Amino acid sequence: MAKIFLSYAGEDLAVAQQLYYALSKLSHQVFFDKKSLSHGAEYNFRIVESIRESDFAILLLSPDFFSAGSYCQTELKIIEENWPIPEGRIFPILARDVPFDILPDYIKSVTILKIEGNLVAETVKVIQDNLLGFKSRETVSVKLKKIEVEWKLEALDQKWAQTKKEYYPEIRCTKNETRPVYFYRYVSVFA
Template identity: 40%
Template structure:
C-alpha cells in the first residue's frame, strides 16, 4: 500500500475522482477530497499534514492546475519543500493538453504520464511500478540489516571482523546534457533513458539541460548499465555504457554533438 496525495484543479474533479477510485481499488490510501475541509488555517494545516504524511504526490497537469491562481500550485510548493528532488516521490500526470512552457520546471524534471489510451489505467500502472521499486529497496535495506546483525553476531563469538556481501543500492545522479553547434537533435523536449537489467526508466530533461536520475538499486558496485538521450519526437543517439555508480563527475561524448555529464548527488 502507498499513501498518495492527488493534487488537481477544481475544474478537473471528475478526472481526479476516477483516479482516486482506481487507486483505492488497488489497495492504496488516497487523499484528494478538499470539499470536506473548512476554509482557513485548518484547511491549510490539513493539506500540509497530508502532504507531509504521503509517500507519493500525484499532480494532474491541466491548464487549470498550472494557472497562477490555482491552489494546486500551493500544494506543489509544499511537495517541493518536502522533496527538493522529485524523483521517486512526485508523479506528474498530463490529464489535459497543456503548453510545455506552462508546466513548472520541478514537474518537467521527471517523466510524466501521458495517456495514449486510458489515463487512469496508465497512471495505476506507473504507481504499481513505483510501489514495486519501493518494496525492492526496502528488501535490499532489510538485507543490509540482516548482514550487519550476522556480522556482529559472528564477531561477538569469534572476536574476528566479518564483512558481509555488499547490498544492492540505488545510484542517485545529476545529469547535464550539452549540445555543440554540430548537434542535430533539438535541445528542447529531450528525454534521458536509463537501461539496467533489461528495464528502461525515462527522465525528462529540463529546458536548461538538467535532469535528476536514479539507477538500480545496483546489485554490485561495478554493475553495468547504460543511458541514451532522445527527443520527444523519437530522434535518439546510441547508448553509452556505464560501469557502477560514478563517484565524481564524468562526461560522456555521444553522437549527434551531444555530451552528457553525470555527477553524484
C-alpha cells in the same frame, strides 16, 4: 498499500475523482480533498500533514494547475519542500495538454506521463508498476541494513573479547546505566 497525495486543479475534478476511486479500490490510502477533508477542518494544516505522510504524490497537470492563484501551486511548493529530489516521489500526469515551457524544473526533472488511452487505467497501471519496484527496493535496503548492523555487532563482540579491555582507537566500551554501549567509527550501537 501506499499513501498517495492527489493534486489536481478544480477543473479536473471528474478525472481526479475517478482516479481516487480506482486507487482506493486497490487498497491505497489516497488523499483526495473532496473525501479526505472534513467540513470545518483546518484546510492548510491538513494538506501539509497529508503530503508529509504520503509515500508519493500524483500531479494531474493541466493549464489550470499552473494558473495564477491556483492552490495547486501551493501544494507543489509543499511537495518540493518535502521531497527535494522528485524521483520516485512525484508522478506528473498530463490530464490536459500543457506547454512544456510553463512546467517548473522540479516537474521537468522526472518523466511526465502523457496518456494515449484511458487516463485512469493507464495511471493506475503506472502506479502499480512503480510500487512493485519501490517496495522491493525498500525491502532490500532494510535487509542490507540489518545484515550490516548484525555484522558490526558480531565484529565488535569478537574484538572486545580479544582486547580484554585494552584500548583501541576505533572501539571503546562504557557503561550506560545497565547496558554497555559500544562506539564504533562514530556510530553508537546499544547492546
